Amino acid sequence: GQNFEQAVAIIEAAKAAGADAVKLQTYTPDTLTIDSHNDCFSIKGTLWEGRNLYDLYGEAYTPWAWQPKLKAVANELGLELFSTPFDPSAVDFLEAMDVAVHKVASFENVDLPLLRCIGATGKPVIMSTGMATLAEIDEAVNTLRTAGNRALILLKCTSAYPTPPSAMNLRTIPHLAAAFDVPTGLSDHTMGTTVPVAAVTLGACMIEKH
Numbered sequence: 117g118q119n120f121e122q123a124v125a126i127i128e129a130a131k132a133a134g135a136d137a138v139k140l141q142t143y144t145p146d147t148l149t150i151d152s153h154n155d156c157f158s159i160k161g162t163l164w165e166g167r168n169l170y171d172l173y174g175e176a177y178t179p180w181a182w183q184p185k186l187k188a189v190a191n192e193l194g195l196e197l198f199s200t201p202f203d204p205s206a207v208d209f210l211e212a213m214d215v216a217v218h219k220v221a222s223f224e225n226v227d228l229p230l231l232r233c234i235g236a237t238g239k240p241v242i243m244s245t246g247m248a249t250l251a252e253i254d255e256a257v258n259t260l261r262t263a264g265n266r267a268l269i270l271l272k273c274t275s276a277y278p279t280p281p282s283a284m285n286l287r288t289i290p291h292l293a294a295a296f297d298v299p300t301g302l303s304d305h306t307m308g309t310t311v312p313v314a315a316v317t318l319g320a321c322m323i324e325k326h
Contacts, residue, residue: 137196142206222246235263246273273303
């Protein structure tokens with residue numbers, strides 16, 4: 117809600133809840149989209165039905181000036197803080213912040229130039245796989261590895277907000293591990309804690325809770 121104190125309170129609550137890390141997203145409306153009210157830029161089928169993408173991103177983004185300060189808050193509490201970059205300028209910004217790892221959002225699995233930029237940092241990468249086909253995941257993994265990434269974890273994700281448990285298909289978790297020889301986890305958009313607990317029984321070693 118564009119309130120710095122609220123952002124700090126969320127980090128403190130994450131620490132109290134036992135989290136190991138906090139993940140931000142690093143973008144602005146202008147790095148993600150254009151200010152258009154054309155039907156193609158209107159949201160459909162989510163909690164934000166009918167909203168204009170540009171306006172929603174402007175309401176939701178974390179100001180870049182806050183992010184180094186929030187990292188300092190998290191580190192003081194013993195938490196890692198990292199982020200999801202959505203364009204090369206965000207990768208450069210996060211590298212200047214000296215984040216320990218980069219996150220790839222499901223929507224960016226097919227942005228191969230961005231993946232090459234992220235892979236070239238040499239940092240570990242956590243990549244969500246919602247909406248991607250197996251072939252697209254394979255291409256994304258190969259792109260990261262060719263660019264220089266050597267430490268990768270794939271997160272099973274169903275890109276709905278929120279996701280009903282019946283749509284989670286958690287058996288994807290061991291399949292991803294076997295197909296790509298990487299650790300796997302869950303990017304969880306469901307309500308509650310049942311689904312992540314079930315994911316751990318199937319081999320998930322990382323849970324990202326939305």
